[in-house]
Amino acid sequence: MSKPINLHEYEQQAMTLLEGPTCDYYAGGCEDEVTLRANLQSFEQVRLRPRFLVDVREVSTATILLGKPLDSPILVAPSAYHGLAHAEGECETARGVAQAGSLFTVSTLATRSLEEVAAAAECPLWFQLYVYRDRSVSERLIARAEAAGYQALMLTIDRPWLGRRERELRSGFGVPSHLSMANFRDVPAAQNYRRAGPNALPDPKADMFDAGLTWESIAWLRSVTSLPIIIKGILTAEDAVLAAQAGAAAVVVSNHGGRQIDGTVTTLEALPEVATALADSACEIYIDGGIRRGSDALKALALGAQAIMLGRPVLWGLAVAGSAGVADVLTIMQRELQRSMALCGRPNLASIDRSLVRPSGMLF
């Protein structure tokens, strides 16, 4: 197999390398996978309006997110169980992210502890949080993340119940026994989470995460951490406003990669209303879902996003070539974004605005 030249080829190669149930776990969306497909299709419904005769000898993707400078707005979205793709799990991912100069959001459901990942990582880290039913468990986790140098907490809000992913059900996916819920080594009950078997999809009533979180819970979160809080899973103007009011430093427009609720808006469909709602706010906007090309990223930036997060593609890179694959996936996207900016006459992120895009189709 020759070296993949784009993210689609990374996907193809990863799917031949991974075990069947892991493929299903990675690739699948919930129910009929309408949203999974629609996330990608939305990008074809937006057209770039490039401008020319702009000096693009130097094109910089540099940005500042939550006050910290970054070379590129292409970041890594949180995903669970990297141990499925590589023996070193999230530690290996972290090495690749560092190599590419990007930022890594580590999932609560990592197969390496947050401290192990931090030790391996020479890149900025954010910690993604699912809130445990027993809040003291989460409070300990947050304290550990702060201690380990994580720079922000990303609270995922679109998983009060687990989505019904039927590919996983069909192939009987479960987390293999050699992989542990590394962040919960002190919580024996958590170790059986999502093991294969009849209870492969957890009973919502008995799920280990709290389906009772409300906007008031953000106040609790702010009381137990001084880290900036990013709220992941915003799909409406209404929730965007509530997030800003609750003091979120940023929101992620996300539908969890089509894995939670089938039939929702795609993230690109949701972005304009979120951007309008937060236009006068200091709250930053990130987006994930179906972004596979630099031009996709550019469209999202034009519609109001400040950063782009990659979910599955990072796992494909990890499966194909470990940290080198992760770095390559990120670098490909950074270069595609940079090239698309150059070719649209936008030498830096500040020069990108909504006039760069329009809906597809004849307008006359």
Place this chain on the structure above:
Amino acid sequence: MSKPINLHEYEQQAMTLLEGPTCDYYAGGCEDEVTLRANLQSFEQVRLRPRFLVDVREVSTATILLGKPLDSPILVAPSAYHGLAHAEGECETARGVAQAGSLFTVSTLATRSLEEVAAAAECPLWFQLYVYRDRSVSERLIARAEAAGYQALMLTIDRPWLGRRERELRSGFGVPSHLSMANFRDVPAAQNYRRAGPNALPDPKADMFDAGLTWESIAWLRSVTSLPIIIKGILTAEDAVLAAQAGAAAVVVSNHGGRQIDGTVTTLEALPEVATALADSACEIYIDGGIRRGSDALKALALGAQAIMLGRPVLWGLAVAGSAGVADVLTIMQRELQRSMALCGRPNLASIDRSLVRPSGMLF
């Protein structure tokens, strides 16, 4: 064959188990089946706008329809000849419906008499009415339904003539001789209805049902029964208003599953105008047609329906596993609806409104 995990898999299994002409009778729509397909496609043209950080530890689908409490708004639409799918016919269906805690609308064209079904049923029952040319026949039927404990009459209005279903014509479908029109045992002429043969599709002039019904006929119906009247087959605001004026307790937005007129509006397309027309009325709104997922049901509820009726899926369940299959089909839908509500931040039906949906596509 492993246990189906969703309604599509029930369909596939049913189609392998049933005889060819029965498959054609169940699955087919009229003429080019544009409406049959479009019913399903419409749901992809509506997107959910989920809200988060709402307490969804408890999610209730409980509702009150025609004044009676029900655990879920997922109901069973009337369909003819359950004897084609199971030896016990509608009695077996009734057992499954009871097991799932749902409500069963029994067709005039049942292969078990309404009394037999009522005896087998531990669930609420409605009786679907096609009006016989000789009104006294229908009056007897209504009196029997009242006596047997049926709680409402559902008058189907979209079948003044029978639709032209070409799959049936091609495979020569006819009701087999061992199945009787059980509700018409006292009407010998009715026994030959839809038997196989050259007259497989009845001549409209000689059809046993009355093509001359008008809105005035509702007055007759109200004069012969005290049961609430549900009018099934509404596709326009105009007819919705007439139904409410005629004293209907509810309407069903239905195109008969694409079996009567090809090229009509889909039921989801018709729902908003019906909901607007009846906004200030006490008349309830139900819908059927192409609903195969909890998220479909949720979209219909958001656009103004108070209940969702399943047609074909119930027959698939009956064919695959008798009452257990019926119960499973209904339970799958109830759970999918509940899960979709949880994931959209709507812990009960009252919290569902039009802000939960928008058309698909970029809006900017």
Place this chain on the structure above:
Amino acid sequence: MSKPINLHEYEQQAMTLLEGPTCDYYAGGCEDEVTLRANLQSFEQVRLRPRFLVDVREVSTATILLGKPLDSPILVAPSAYHGLAHAEGECETARGVAQAGSLFTVSTLATRSLEEVAAAAECPLWFQLYVYRDRSVSERLIARAEAAGYQALMLTIDRPWLGRRERELRSGFGVPSHLSMANFRDVPAAQNYRRAGPNALPDPKADMFDAGLTWESIAWLRSVTSLPIIIKGILTAEDAVLAAQAGAAAVVVSNHGGRQIDGTVTTLEALPEVATALADSACEIYIDGGIRRGSDALKALALGAQAIMLGRPVLWGLAVAGSAGVADVLTIMQRELQRSMALCGRPNLASIDRSLVRPSGMLF
């Protein structure tokens, strides 16, 4: 082969029975055949809004066109060279049309003379006119048509040049030598028209019909005939108004079945603007192009057409079973239209109006 039950099946059977080049001549459109396909697709973009509880024991498709009563608005569009499909050519077609109680528009390019057709026909006849370069030839033809009892002249205006039909070019279609331009037996030069060979598509400069017709030519036509004039090939409001002003008794909204210019509006797309333009005029509106179902016809009636013309389907009927096939094709359409009317609560043509249709798709 079993008896076709709809027009699609007639098409399939005809295509297996006819010779290859004839299939290409019948089925083909010009260039990329975008319009050929789009004509049919347009009908899927319009939805019926049926009304119910209307007395439809009697449903009449009776109409009056150009002052003459007809049982049905389903008519036969003009098409050339019926001798390709049946040895008796247009005479055989005429017998089928009469059997179905319809009306036959005979083409200038018939393979039987207009007098032979009139002798065979017990149905009303219209004569379709292409104007010969030498006007005296056309004047003789018109006089003969009047003498033979034709009731109207239909001037086809969308063929100033012949469209480029590439299927015909590829298969080398030409009118076989045993078939004559029967209406031009007195015009030797006309006999070689569209014979096979290198000049299969006539050079526009040397074509036998007049590319120089203008709206003033209608005055000439009116001066040489007292028959009502129907103008065929209207696709814009502008030309509709000019036709009415020129004294046309009717227009046919037609794009020649996609055979003349690829990329034009479909006839259903053009119909609303033509109907609006002629709303206050006595000029009647007919339509052809891609009409294959009664529901298509009904949509066209709702959007303003008074009659529906079938082109290719009549040829399929002729090829499959001679006059019986023609009659069956027409009868199928008449019955489908009647059934669709019944099922939409429109017991007669007068009850059909624009409220019966809406565009497809969610409107909210």
Place this chain on the structure above:
Amino acid sequence: MSKPINLHEYEQQAMTLLEGPTCDYYAGGCEDEVTLRANLQSFEQVRLRPRFLVDVREVSTATILLGKPLDSPILVAPSAYHGLAHAEGECETARGVAQAGSLFTVSTLATRSLEEVAAAAECPLWFQLYVYRDRSVSERLIARAEAAGYQALMLTIDRPWLGRRERELRSGFGVPSHLSMANFRDVPAAQNYRRAGPNALPDPKADMFDAGLTWESIAWLRSVTSLPIIIKGILTAEDAVLAAQAGAAAVVVSNHGGRQIDGTVTTLEALPEVATALADSACEIYIDGGIRRGSDALKALALGAQAIMLGRPVLWGLAVAGSAGVADVLTIMQRELQRSMALCGRPNLASIDRSLVRPSGMLF
């Protein structure tokens, strides 16, 4: 292989005749080739509104571009390396263009020097310019073009960086060693441009053309030439206005055949806004991208273009039959345009306006 009857058939034959990597170089677009496909699809989204009963015995496509009369507005867009398709390269192309009475835009990246092409050409020539980093190189080139009789300079602005064409990357396309950058024989460094190998796609930092051009560069260009300047690559109203202000005699609405940035507007989508922006300007508007039929050209003319440029089709003609193929491709398009004009009642270019087109789909 029989003689192609349309441009699609030229494409098919060319693809069987050319070497694999050349096919990829010719046919490919950048990245996912969304724009490559969309360029063609846009033409299906516009419908012609033909008018009839207009005298079309004579139909003239004659036009005046930049003050010079031409028989047809169908021109040849610049493309690189004709030596890949024919041993005589651009000289052979020029002979075909002359034969068809068209105009040839010679690329900076020709495999024959601009003087050699001018010597072979009996047609009007324009010279397409990519600006070399060392401006004196370009100044020499411009002076040579003037001296050789080129009538205009076309500055291509949509290639500040080279687009990422993945088909080329996969097949390892590079300019073969027997072909030279003929216009740069005096610039040894230029000779290695786009040779096959690891650096097949040039590093933007080390590219031989200047990524630092701005609108001010047009002033430089005007200072070194008296030829009219055409700016190629305009996709927005904003850039169109800037071009006119900078003194451009014409703009080409072009996305470089989908080879530079994937996801841009198609050229037909961009045309209306450019036409509106330049409505009061003397600046002419040309268009290229996906034009394969006379009806495509006609739609573009109706939406505001004054000339149509063909890119790939000319290369197909060259590959299939040398100058005769080039001439035939152009002649086919000229005739198709003429026929479409005749069939739409537009006997000359002046009679074409926006009323000739509308978007596809039902409008009611």
